[in-house]
Amino acid sequence: MSPRLLLLAFFVVAGAWAGEIPLEQRRSGYDLMSRETQKIQDDDATNPGMLWVLDGEALWSARAGTANRSCADCHGDAKASMKGVAARYPALDATRGKLLNLEQRINACRVDRQKASPLPYESKELLALEAYVARQSRGLPIAPKIDAKTKPFLEAGKEAFHRRQGQLNLSCAQCHDDHWGKKLAGSVIPQAHPTGYPIYRLEWQNLGSLERRLRNCVFGIRAQVPDLGSEELVDLELYLMWRARGMRLETPGVRP
Amino acid sequence: MARAVVTVPPRAKRGEIVEIKTLAQHSMETGFRRTQNGELIPRDIIRTFTCSYNGVEVCRVELHPAIAANPLIAFTTVATESGALTFRWDGDNGYTVTEIAPIKVE
Numbered sequence: 080m081s082p083r084l085l086l087l088a089f090f091v092v093a094g095a096w097a098g099e100i101p102l103e104q105r106r107s108g109y110d111l112m113s114r115e116t117q118k119i120q121d122d123d124a125t126n127p128g129m130l131w132v133l134d135g136e137a138l139w140s141a142r143a144g145t146a147n148r149s150c151a152d153c154h155g156d157a158k159a160s161m162k163g164v165a166a167r168y169p170a171l172d173a174t175r176g177k178l179l180n181l182e183q184r185i186n187a188c189r190v191d192r193q194k195a196s197p198l199p200y201e202s203k204e205l206l207a208l209e210a211y212v213a214r215q216s217r218g219l220p221i222a223p224k225i226d227a228k229t230k231p232f233l234e235a236g237k238e239a240f241h242r243r244q245g246q247l248n249l250s251c252a253q254c255h256d257d258h259w260g261k262k263l264a265g266s267v268i269p270q271a272h273p274t275g276y277p278i279y280r281l282e283w284q285n286l287g288s289l290e291r292r293l294r295n296c297v298f299g300i301r302a303q304v305p306d307l308g309s310e311e312l313v314d315l316e317l318y319l320m321w322r323a324r325g326m327r328l329e330t331p332g333v334r335p
Numbered sequence: 336m337a338r339a340v341v342t343v344p345p346r347a348k349r350g351e352i353v354e355i356k357t358l359a360q361h362s363m364e365t366g367f368r369r370t371q372n373g374e375l376i377p378r379d380i381i382r383t384f385t386c387s388y389n390g391v392e393v394c395r396v397e398l399h400p401a402i403a404a405n406p407l408i409a410f411t412t413v414a415t416e417s418g419a420l421t422f423r424w425d426g427d428n429g430y431t432v433t434e435i436a437p438i439k440v441e
Contacts, residue, residue, distance in 0.1 A: 119407075124342035124356040127405040133338060134360075284362070284404035 098256035100270060107326060108269040111260065112335055116281070120333035128210060128279040128331025131203075131286045135211025138204060144195025150208070153192060157215055165213035166221050166328055169317045171229050178232045180313050181209050182288060200307035206286045210277050213330035220327060221274070223320040236318025239311055245302025251315075266335065272323035273316065275332015282335065289316055337361070341422050343436040347414035355386070355394075356409045359424050359432060365400040381426035384408055388438075389418040398426075414440045 109117060119125050140151040154160040169180040172187065179187060185208050186197035198205035225233055240251045254263065255271035262268070276289040283291075290312045297304050305311045339359040347353045359381060366378025384396040384406075393412045422434040 122356075124340065125358065125407050125409070127358060127360075127407070129340060130338050130358060130360040130405060133340070281403075 098252055100256055100259070102325070105272060105323065105326060106270055107272055107274040107329065108334055109274065109329060109332065111267045111269050116333055116335055120275075120329065120331075126279070126331060126333060128277070128286055128333065131207045131210040131277070131279075132214045132331060134203070134207035135209070135214075138208050139211055144189065144193035146192060146194040148193050150188070157211065161212045161215040163216050163219050163222075165209075165216040165330065166219045167223050169232075169313050169320065170224060171232075178229065178310070178313050178317060180290070180308075180316050181212060182290075183308060183313070185209060185212070201288060201291055206277050206288065209288065210286060210331050213277065213328065216328045217330055218327055220325045221320055221323045223317055223324065225321060229317065232314050232317050233321055235311075236314035236316070236321075239315045240318050240322075245297070245300035247300045247302075249300045251296070271319060272326055273319045274323060274326055275329040275334065277330070278332040278334045280334050286331070289319070337430065337432050339422065339424060339432045339434050341420075341434045341436050343420055343438055345437070346439040346441060349414060349416075349440050351414045352411050353414050353438070354409060354411050355420065356407065357384070357386075357422055357434075358405060358407050359384075360405055361424075361426065361430070363398075363400070363402055363404045363406065367400065379427045379430075381406065381424050381430065383425050385423050386410070386412075387421045388412060389416065393420075414438065416440050 109120065123129050138150070139157055140149050142149045150157070165181055168184065169178050170184070171177070172179045172184070175187070182200060182205055185205065189195045190197055198208075223229075243250045243253075251271065254268050259268050259270045273289050276292075277286050278292070279286050280292070290307050293312055293315060294304050294307070337360060339357065342356040344353050361381050362379065363381065364376055364379040366376070366380075368376045370376060378400060380400055380402070381398045384394075384398065385392060386394040394410045396408055398406060417440045418438060420436045420438060422436070424430070424432045
């Protein structure tokens with residue numbers, strides 16, 4: 080690498096780190112939304128995400144695939160076995176040598192254990208199962224496992240977060256580290272902590288995954304939108320979870 | 336799956352005003368949207384919601400295309416006697432969901 084490139088790299092890195100939010104100043108998107116929307120989320124009787132959680136509960140004990148097994152046949156009561164699981168995903172799958180997010184983990188289980196076809200991304204069933212599993216971690220601190228094996232994925236996610244891209248030439252960090260709390264059109268820019276996924280987004284009128292949300296943002300800066308389930312998105316998910324480490328999960332979250 | 340969730344206080348004092356919340360899972364497709372090919376997506380909404388308390392209608396709602404998906408309907412009624420509240424949602428394409436919730440009045 081030439082000295083000029085090194086210098087450039089230094090400025091890119093230095094510029095990127097300057098804006099990182101101190102741990103004690105981090106706030107969930109929940110804190111930045113209106114009181115009315117907070118109330119929808121707070122009450123299980125009004126939180127539409129609970130409809131998916133209940134669907135997921137039914138799917139948990141429904142047999143599927145040629146193995147004719149349900150999630151419950153292996154994992155038992157999700158309230159005990161799935162507690163804290165969503166808080167540490169994406170996680171490394173040792174046999175595949177790949178980083179898997181929660182949706183991919185559920186599908187891996189379907190293919191390997193139930194001998195069933197994987198559920199399509201953003202399908203009602205997959206979101207329901209994900210919401211049900213993640214619901215069991217509500218209130219628990221986000222704690223992805225970072226070690227020598229997952230570090231490269233974290234670094235890749237960090238790089239993606241700080242990389243300027245698209246026709247608007249913006250990085251995630253420029254909005255969510257440097258300008259959170261300000262307005263983008265009529266909306267408050269949140270800090271982008273994945274505390275409530277899958278979320279019921281009022282704009283979507285539907286439940287959606289973190290990847291759907293990330294693709295929205297990438298589309299918004301007019302960049303090439305990565306495919307659902309692509310490595311780039313999963314790496315970014317890991318970085319966002321690490322960035323939100325210690326914050327409490329709120330699944331199912333409601334967002335404007 | 337057509338799911339609906341109702342929240343009724345399980346017990347109430349006679350004459351007390353109780354709040355009832357209902358949430359129905361429905362996409363509430365307006366009938367005004369089009370696909371990328373320009374074809375109209377047919378309307379698919381909930382048309383009516385009714386709640387009867389021991390056979391007496393205490394709430395009736397007409398729903399229209401501008402109402403959000405998964406409509407939340409909350410209302411109050413006076414707890415008169417023990418019994419059951421019957422909730423019913425009816426909509427396009429034969430959509431019908433019924434939920435029954437007991438209430439104990441002391």
